[in-house]
Amino acid sequence: MQTLMVDFIMSLDGYGAGEGWPGFWGMEGPEYLAWLGEQEQHAALMGATTYRLMHGFATQTPGEEGMDALTAQPKIVFSSTLREPLPWANSRLITGDAVEAVRTLKEESDLPLRTLGSLSLSRSLLAAGLVDRYRVVVFPVITGATGRERLFDGYPDLKLDLVEHRTFDGRLQLLEYVPTLLDGPPAP
Numbered sequence: 171m172q173t174l175m176v177d178f179i180m181s182l183d184g185y186g187a188g189e190g191w192p193g194f195w196g197m198e199g200p201e202y203l204a205w206l207g208e209q210e211q212h213a214a215l216m217g218a219t220t221y222r223l224m225h226g227f228a229t230q231t232p233g234e235e236g237m238d239a240l241t242a243q244p245k246i247v248f249s250s251t252l253r254e255p256l257p258w259a260n261s262r263l264i265t266g267d268a269v270e271a272v273r274t275l276k277e278e279s280d281l282p283l284r285t286l287g288s289l290s291l292s293r294s295l296l297a298a299g300l301v302d303r304y305r306v307v308v309f310p311v312i313t314g315a316t317g318r319e320r321l322f323d324g325y326p327d328l329k330l331d332l333v334e335h336r337t338f339d340g341r342l343q344l345l346e347y348v349p350t351l352l353d354g355p356p357a358p
Contacts, residue, residue: 172276174283175212175303176292178321182308185317186287195311199339202307206236212282214240215272218249220287225258244281246271248291269298276300289319296349297326304330305346307338327352 180186181195188195194202216224228237245261248268256263264271268291275283285292295301306321334346 172279172282173302174215174272174276174285174295174300175305176285176296176301177305178287178292179307179309180321181311181313181317183312183314183317184321185313186289186319186321187317188311188313189316189318191311191313191316195309195313197309197311197339197341199342202338202342203236205336205338205344207239210282211243212284213244213246213275213279214286215246215248215283215288215291216286217288217291218247218252221245221247221249221252221256221258221261224286225261228258245286246275246283248288269294269300272300273298289321293324293326296328296351299351301349303333303346304328304349305334305344308343308345310341310343 178186179194181188224240228241231237241259243260245258247256247261247263248265248271249263250265252263254263272283272295285295292301296304329350329352330347331350332345333348334344336344338344
């Protein structure tokens, strides 16, 4: 059985992006970028919005190492609005129930599974108890006025056990957890 990781980057105040800020809030450094390049091969799971955004980036930046690697990587896209054939290489469309499809993928995939953005998809997979690891890289910015995409709104209650942590470039914090879905409020 393969593992499923929800993988996000976020500002200190819990946003996935900020209006007017560059990618990675302009704070990606050599250690972080090298670590990204060392990640194990996996299948990227994403929804239609993330697919459109990332495909646009890949189209606009041909030859960029990170985007070329993402183009070569298997991508599984969950959408009721997109239609086949998907234009981005190595992309597979699933139009049915994402939770059931991921349950099957965990049993049948040759590669580990990891979300790429896709807040709604990640929430539903967490609520279904399918997520084995939850990882965030915290960037030292607060985007209270310009923040977009609050990561934790609508989440189920989770207990998180820290299994990995690291600092990149003296400022970015990696936090990796094993999540446990709670049925009700946590005990005092």
